[in-house]
Amino acid sequence: MTALFADDFHHFHLIELPSKLLLGAGDLAAKATRELEPLCVRISNSDNAYTYQPGPKTVSIIAGTEAALEIELELDSWSLWRDGSVARAEIHRCVGVDHDKSDQAAVSQWRIALEIIYRK
Incomplete structure (x- = not known):
């Protein structure tokens, strides 16, 4: 992983995404994720990871x-x-996913929620 990419990944999660959540996406995010367990997004072959914790x-x-x-x-x-x-x-x-219907549903629900959050 290049340093530039790592900087971009961290900048997005530390600056851009929290700003989106503060500027209106937070309410939508809370509604879209209220029944979901936390999700960790990790970049392959790296220690770069962030957890999305619904509140x-x-x-x-x-x-x-x-x-x-x-x-x-x-x-x-x-x-x-x-x-x-x-x-x-x-x-x-996917780590921690048993590939049963409920786990697959959780991943699908997170995809929908993140589409909403990221596009806001």
Whole structure:
């Protein structure tokens, strides 16, 4: 992973996404994720990861892997997420997903929620 990419990944999660949540996406995020467990987004072959923690008024962004449900993305797929094309991003690997219907449903619900949050 290049330093430029790592900077972009961190900047997005530490600056851009919290700003979106503060400027109106937080309410939508809370509604879209209220029944979901936390989700960790990790970049393949790196220690770069953030956990999305649903709350009553917003979704908190926490550095690290504080979620049982973890998805791993390649660099290109994360770029699609960042640009609001979550549905098109290919998930490299799901950790903590038993691949039963409820886990697959949770991943699908998170995809929908993130489309809403990122496009706001």
